Amino acid sequence: MTELPAFDLPVWMNKGQVAKLAAAAHRWFTRLGEWALWPLKQLDPMTCREAVLELIAWQRDITRFKGEPLDLFRLRVRYAYANARDAGSVEGFKQIFERLGVGYVELEERMPGRDWDVVAIRLSDNQLAQNESLLSTLIQHYGRTCRRYEWKIITTIPMEIQVVEFSNDHLTETAILEEP
Structure with a gap:
């Protein structure tokens, strides 16, 4: 939240x-502004509370897998619509992996x-x-x-x-035959 500008009081009133x-x-008005913006901040999956994030994830058909870090879950929820749109093509599938940090x-x-029907996904063993x-x-x-998807490892x-x-050095010699 941006800070409200300080009151510019006349000199004789700027004390006591x-x-x-x-x-x-x-x-008070700074706090009131933060309270007013709180519901709006809950719509962003990257900054909302975890309970609200679960609701947004349910709405976007994202389920948290076992052991998933919160920041990765937030990214998956944030890009759920874009990932669903891009899932049908090879380039879109690559973008999904890129967006999620793979x-x-x-x-x-x-x-x-x-x-x-076999699709080979090539990535490094670390990935x-x-x-x-x-x-x-x-x-x-x-x-x-x-x-069917199969993993293929790229080793650098x-x-x-x-x-x-x-x-x-090279030398080119030419010979000319003279006619008798």
Whole structure:
């Protein structure tokens, strides 16, 4: 809440009981403004009380999984509508993972030599280990019906490339045949 501006009293009134009354009135109206804005603050899943968050989550069809941190639950509730909208496409599914802090993932559908309904989700082993319950919940909630999902691990390998100059000479010779 933004603070109310202090009362600008004339110099002869800016002392004693009048100054105390002005300070008390300032505190009272600041508190009154906070009380008036409290219901509005309860509509934001990132700042509302936990009991209200449960109601908003129920309204948006989000269930808290066992051991889910409160800040992650708040994010899932906040982005529930956007995630439901984006769940139907590959790019949207990637955005869901990005919004919820999983990070970069790759999705591959309709791979040659595989059944058409298998979707491969490529991510690092750290992402899978740190977000196992979240990933399972996201697949269950936003995954497409009649699809099978499999995890594929991306392993990063450090690599060095050196640029080195080397000199080579080449010579092009041409021969001309003279006619006799």
